[in-house]
Amino acid sequence: MLPVVFLPGIFGSVPLLWGRWSFGPSIWYYKPIIQAMKDSGLTVEIAYYGWWENNLLSARKYLIPAIDRVLKSNKEDKVIIVCHSMGGIVARSYIQSDFYRGDVERIIMLCTPNEGSADAYYPWEGGQVPPSPYDDFVNMLYNGFIWMISRITGKPITYNLIREYIPSIKELLPTSDYGSYLFEYRDEDNFPVFIPQSTMHEKNDYLNDLNAKVEIIKRRGIDVFCFNGKGYYTNKYIQVDTETDRQEGLWIDGKPMAEIRSKMGDGTVLASSSRYVFDSITLNTSHMGVLKDGIPYLLKQLDVKKLPAVYAENIPFKGYLAYIIDKASSCKKLLRDCYDVLGRFEWGVMSDQSELLLEIPSPGRDMYLYTYNSNGSAQTDLKLRDVKAGCHRLVIKNVRGFKPIIEFK
Incomplete structure (x- = not known):
């Protein structure tokens, strides 16, 4: 090559x-x-x-x-x-x-x-x-x-x-x-x-x-x-x-x-x-x-025969359910590909209750979490202040016709 x-x-x-x-x-x-x-x-x-x-x-x-x-x-x-x-x-x-x-x-x-x-x-x-x-x-x-x-x-x-x-x-x-x-x-x-x-x-x-x-x-x-x-x-x-x-x-x-x-x-x-x-x-x-x-x-x-994994440097997800950003955004709507200083996030399908592990690489950051119901019409925003570094458990409960419920631990 x-x-x-x-x-x-x-x-x-x-x-x-x-x-x-x-x-x-x-x-x-x-x-x-x-x-x-x-x-x-x-x-x-x-x-x-x-x-x-x-x-x-x-x-x-x-x-x-x-x-x-x-x-x-x-x-x-x-x-x-x-x-x-x-x-x-x-x-x-x-x-x-x-x-x-x-x-x-x-x-x-x-x-x-x-x-x-x-x-x-x-x-x-x-x-x-x-x-x-x-x-x-x-x-x-x-x-x-x-x-x-x-x-x-x-x-x-x-x-x-x-x-x-x-x-x-x-x-x-x-x-x-x-x-x-x-x-x-x-x-x-x-x-x-x-x-x-x-x-x-x-x-x-x-x-x-x-x-x-x-x-x-x-x-x-x-x-x-x-x-x-x-x-x-x-x-x-x-x-x-x-x-x-x-x-x-x-x-x-x-x-x-x-x-x-x-x-x-x-x-x-x-x-x-x-x-x-x-x-x-x-x-x-x-x-x-x-x-x-x-x-x-x-x-x-570039004619690469075998594609390597796409690198997400900062926040690896196990499951794709939400967006995390580190400051308030004027675009509070369904975004299918959202990029910012923390990394890459994709929209995914929620079941009635889903759980994922979220790794925060550095402490002391204010972040917003956005989630949506199955058709994207009901949104829940959760502000996370001064988040500690480490692995956190995130539970998202989807209630049909209503805003999703977020539990961040």
């Missing part, structure tokens, strides 16, 4: 001392997929990169050396690139470039914004985190890294800070293929009017150019396959106010007032943007959840 080079997404590479790198806080999402590939007998080289830099620079500065390392150690002449989110733009930047060396057999992209993402509008034009109905892990990382950059540089957190130190975010803005995504209400007609991208000040010229030359991938004989996510409300259109005074370029294309969201996305990237013109599969999963949900499908794409 050809060796694999793995490219993480934005915020997924953290530089350490003496030239070393790590996934940083994202390790809880990336470690299972890396381990699954390695346990399948694949050689995996992680191409950490400076996600704050332009994607073309990242391809030359970080991706090429990673390819060289794994080819040298495996005595092969080609690699397979597996990439998540922005990592797919870095991979495309390389294989579509004039310095491509013919050393990539295929690319597998996981929720890459090939047509951009409306979420990028908020930090690029206003220095703000995009609004989300979820407790978004990517937004949490954004806040943390921006705070660090602000402290290191001594500059306030504004859109100018983003443009000076993270120019790559502009390369995530919606492309022409995405279509017009800003609209406003004019006069008294109370009718939305979309703003053509051609009239906007800030456009994604880089990705537009990359997409205009996408046919070069096929001419170079590189196979591309995409994993798309759906089932999570994703910002698709943004209502803006273009009459607001623009101070020094702030919200130069309009100040956001509201959003229109679609469930045909992973919470960050629309499935249509990820799919673009490539062969793909769409899973019911989130932007970070694809890193676990996609494992068996990814291994099949």
Whole structure:
């Protein structure tokens, strides 16, 4: 099997001392997929990169050396690139470039914004985190890294800070293929009017150019396959106010007032943007959840004959009856695949009374437990405060037509 080079997404590479790198806080999402590939007998080289830099620079500065390392150690002449989110733009930047060396057999992209993402509008034009109905892990990382950059540089957190130190975010803005995504209400007609991208000040010229030359991938004989996510409300259109005074370029294309969201996305990237013109599969999963949900499908794409166990690092279940999360969620509804910092949970069928063992790996966490009756219409929420580490017994009693009863010991 050809060796694999793995490219993480934005915020997924953290530089350490003496030239070393790590996934940083994202390790809880990336470690299972890396381990699954390695346990399948694949050689995996992680191409950490400076996600704050332009994607073309990242391809030359970080991706090429990673390819060289794994080819040298495996005595092969080609690699397979597996990439998540922005990592797919870095991979495309390389294989579509004039310095491509013919050393990539295929690319597998996981929720890459090939047509951009409306979420990028908020930090690029206003220095703000995009609004989300979820407790978004990517937004949490954004806040943390921006705070660090602000402290290191001594500059306030504004859109100018983003443009000076993270120019790559502009390369995530919606492309022409995405279509017009800003609209406003004019006069008294109370009718939305979309703003053509051609009239906007800030456009994604880089990705537009990359997409205009996408046919070069096929001419170079590189196979591309995409994993798309759906089932999570994703910002698709943004209502803006273009009459607001623009101070020094702030919200130069309009100040956001509201959003229109679609469930045909992973919470960050629309499935249509990820799919673009490539062969793909769409899973019911989130932007970070694809890193676990996609494992068996990814291994099949990599021609692995024997699939290893999917790794659930933090909380192993004996039975699948509920969801555990570590903070209040705004999505109190039936979720078939819920991901968070604690691990992976699936919906399962309850009998009249079911019992499972729940292992809590670390103490002192506030958690919520959600359970549902057989048709998902009656929900019971149980808040667990300052949970002790160890193995706990959970009994769920299902009474037909009523909310389930939870006993946590």
